[in-house]
Amino acid sequence: MRIRLAIVITGFVLLVATVPVWAHHAFSAEFDVNKPLTLKGTLTKWEMINPHSWFHINVKEPDGKVTEWMIEGGSPNTLIRLGVTKYTVKVGTELTIEGYQAKEGTNKAVGRNFVLADGTRLFLSLNGAVPGGAEDK
Amino acid sequence: MNHRLSSMYLLIVVVTLVLLMTASVAAQAPVSSGKAPAPAKKWTAKTPDGQPDLQGYWTNSTYTPLQRPQGVTREFYSAQEVAQVEKQAAEREAEQTEPGTIADVHYDFTQFGLDRSQSTHTTQMRTSMIVDPPDGRIPPVTTDGQKRQADRAAERKRMGATTDQVQNMPVGTRCIVMAGSGPPMMPAGYNSNYQIVQGPGYVMVLTEMIHDVRIIPLDGRPQLPGNVRQWTGSSRGHWEGDTLVVETANFNGKNPFQNASEDMRVIERFTRVDADTIDYRFTIEDEKTWTRPWTALLPLKSSTGPIFEHGCHEGNYGVRNTLAGARAEEQRAAAAKKVSK
Numbered sequence: 001m002r003i004r005l006a007i008v009i010t011g012f013v014l015l016v017a018t019v020p021v022w023a024h025h026a027f028s029a030e031f032d033v034n035k036p037l038t039l040k041g042t043l044t045k046w047e048m049i050n051p052h053s054w055f056h057i058n059v060k061e062p063d064g065k066v067t068e069w070m071i072e073g074g075s076p077n078t079l080i081r082l083g084v085t086k087y088t089v090k091v092g093t094e095l096t097i098e099g100y101q102a103k104e105g106t107n108k109a110v111g112r113n114f115v116l117a118d119g120t121r122l123f124l125s126l127n128g129a130v131p132g133g134a135e136d137k
Numbered sequence: 138m139n140h141r142l143s144s145m146y147l148l149i150v151v152v153t154l155v156l157l158m159t160a161s162v163a164a165q166a167p168v169s170s171g172k173a174p175a176p177a178k179k180w181t182a183k184t185p186d187g188q189p190d191l192q193g194y195w196t197n198s199t200y201t202p203l204q205r206p207q208g209v210t211r212e213f214y215s216a217q218e219v220a221q222v223e224k225q226a227a228e229r230e231a232e233q234t235e236p237g238t239i240a241d242v243h244y245d246f247t248q249f250g251l252d253r254s255q256s257t258h259t260t261q262m263r264t265s266m267i268v269d270p271p272d273g274r275i276p277p278v279t280t281d282g283q284k285r286q287a288d289r290a291a292e293r294k295r296m297g298a299t300t301d302q303v304q305n306m307p308v309g310t311r312c313i314v315m316a317g318s319g320p321p322m323m324p325a326g327y328n329s330n331y332q333i334v335q336g337p338g339y340v341m342v343l344t345e346m347i348h349d350v351r352i353i354p355l356d357g358r359p360q361l362p363g364n365v366r367q368w369t370g371s372s373r374g375h376w377e378g379d380t381l382v383v384e385t386a387n388f389n390g391k392n393p394f395q396n397a398s399e400d401m402r403v404i405e406r407f408t409r410v411d412a413d414t415i416d417y418r419f420t421i422e423d424e425k426t427w428t429r430p431w432t433a434l435l436p437l438k439s440s441t442g443p444i445f446e447h448g449c450h451e452g453n454y455g456v457r458n459t460l461a462g463a464r465a466e467e468q469r470a471a472a473a474k475k476v477s478k
Binding site for chain 2: 075
């Protein structure tokens, strides 16, 4: 398994801790700020569940071995209202996910950024812009 | 001549009154995001049994804070100021956090459409939800209230860290109850949605997070006995003209609103003002906590249904992961200590 422990600097203006954290639990208690990672994998399942959805991805190692990871994201309810379905991101979609690994050390992480194979960031609510959007179901 | 002067004075007075009334309505009416204020038109629709019709899907998502921000002294913003305040707040929500910081250990709200600007929300000209006291701030806390806050803080400290045991975690984290249920109904940050259904003699309010339901009888029955305490209290309603008045007591004190006592009483008033808006205001009475009652106003805006069940427990892997993470950290710390000896 190759986890690139690199901090990815984006082109955005970087500001600290001004975003209100509304999540129903403290993510920094679940995930380790000292374990940033970047995972490139293929979506196998998207659990559109509350309070937070989970993306299951298969990460292929250089030796061909496949490792399963679970990535935590946001509540699906607002997405569903905005027209997003489980088909918006189809099983098989290639994703690059930047995030932080779980403190318990298993293959779980929070997904800070979800990036599609063409390099664009995944904005789920704009499902029309996502390959395999809701209209394709 | 005197007659002409009198007529002129009358005309001036009438014109002035009309202008003042128009300005007042314009200042108070909730407006849709990006739309002009709706014309003030009395809403007259009734349910089949004759109740004013409050039914539908509603949201109270808003950028308006409960309390007036420090440094703001006016009750209302201008339309231009509101637009600027909302624009800045939306930009803050979309800001990227700095990699390697605690704030960055989170998903991006905008990727999941959870920032308020991507969904229906209400825009008020008001600088705070609180309309009474006139300074828009929660009144001073009584001595009893201060002691209770200190006692609660001491008890939390005695119980230990939130990651020590599941009982120490906040009730929202444990999927027991969240902010939106109330009463009072307050925005939950995201998914701040409600469904109101009326039947003969009852009003039902469903809160999206975490699918809490209040079934409010309107037949004048008394509150539950004082020894029956519930998470969302005991609600009883009646109509005052076209306004639904709901009085709630009997809270269990386990999820105190703004550190209130369990004897807090909430008086809510729902008035449908147009197809897209319910004027919702609530008064908090709790002499054990505050030196005077206080009242807030936040409109409910028509939203999109249906409401999807926020089944929280089933997907709440976070509790297990957090506790397991804390135990793993303790083991790592213990191992490091052993090595250093």
